[in-house]
Amino acid sequence: MTPTITTFAWVPEFARGFVRDIRVRWACEEVGQPYEVKLIRDAKTPEHRRFQPFGQVPTYTDDEIEIFESGAIALRIAERGKGLLPDDPAARARATQWVIAALNSVEPWVSQIGVVNLFEADKPWSAMRRDKVEADLHGRLADLAAALGDKQWLDGDTFTVGDLMMISVLGQLRNTDMLARHRNLADYVARGEARPAHRKAMADHLAVYADAPAAA
């Protein structure tokens, strides 16, 4: 059975290039895992919520398991395939560490940029708190930039699922100037997004919406 992922049949224009199915597509491409895509119009249905309680995408099914959470799915794909998790136990644990760091120590700060600039842009408090939100994220990114240093990837010369997740999270900042303030981080994201597997994943993601209207 070919693994199947679920994502949206349609998303508004601002969300194209940002939906989390990209992370899962990217992981599949890196390990050479074919996958099928099931497109859904609505993730808030009882049927979808049966195993995605938050009514979101992606979800993932293979011959053995059925899970949600892009981070858990990427780890699953990395564990089954070759190329995203080193064999060395210490390096393997660090790769998992970076996946969790991306999701818990970086993404919540990245997401707040979207909250003030997009989702709550019309709220009276968003303009007031934007400087603080940006300063907090800037601090996180400075810490991460220091950890990356002049290394190619977070753990050195070997690209792992930890880089995949971190670059996916940081890529959400592409319409802002937050990344450009940390040259090595901006280069790191560009390096990750230039990988053939990422290019293919992003192209396949965007192709779903190529002929779709901006508003439904």
Added chain:
Amino acid sequence: MTPTITTFAWVPEFARGFVRDIRVRWACEEVGQPYEVKLIRDAKTPEHRRFQPFGQVPTYTDDEIEIFESGAIALRIAERGKGLLPDDPAARARATQWVIAALNSVEPWVSQIGVVNLFEADKPWSAMRRDKVEADLHGRLADLAAALGDKQWLDGDTFTVGDLMMISVLGQLRNTDMLARHRNLADYVARGEARPAHRKAMADHLAVYADAPAAA
């Protein structure tokens, strides 16, 4: 070599019972893994940031690996020990899924409550956005409460590292009324916190600060 975790020698009174070393202590207690604690006064030093770039605790070292991120550490302890990860591959993947869900789909919303009520309580925008922050979290908790239903643990009768992480995240709401709005979730957290392993972990955590002054 006994695994060693790093946490703070002192924290302000409001943080006692909330530092993330509790998660790691709890995981160790569940699997019967002895551990040592290295207390540090300052996590912002270059030495500590060498492998915790964000200048936080806990960190974890065993005879094979050295990592940070409480989620990654809990997974490591679960993989090495017995009792937190089912053998069945599907159940095992779901346990990992719930760890990630706790850290990426619930904790960011929980943390915003702390932002408006504590860390940014003095900012003019916090009173303005409190209702929205609470409503967003309420929605997340309602989704989670529906997924839990009348089950004992998230995956049914078996407590996993996913429950450990979710209950640790939800426990951060104990000084609010957010959990009480979802009876089954409140019961779920109480059930988890009543486990002997959690009681021991919390007691050992609090003992570090038992004789410490509220302000340093």
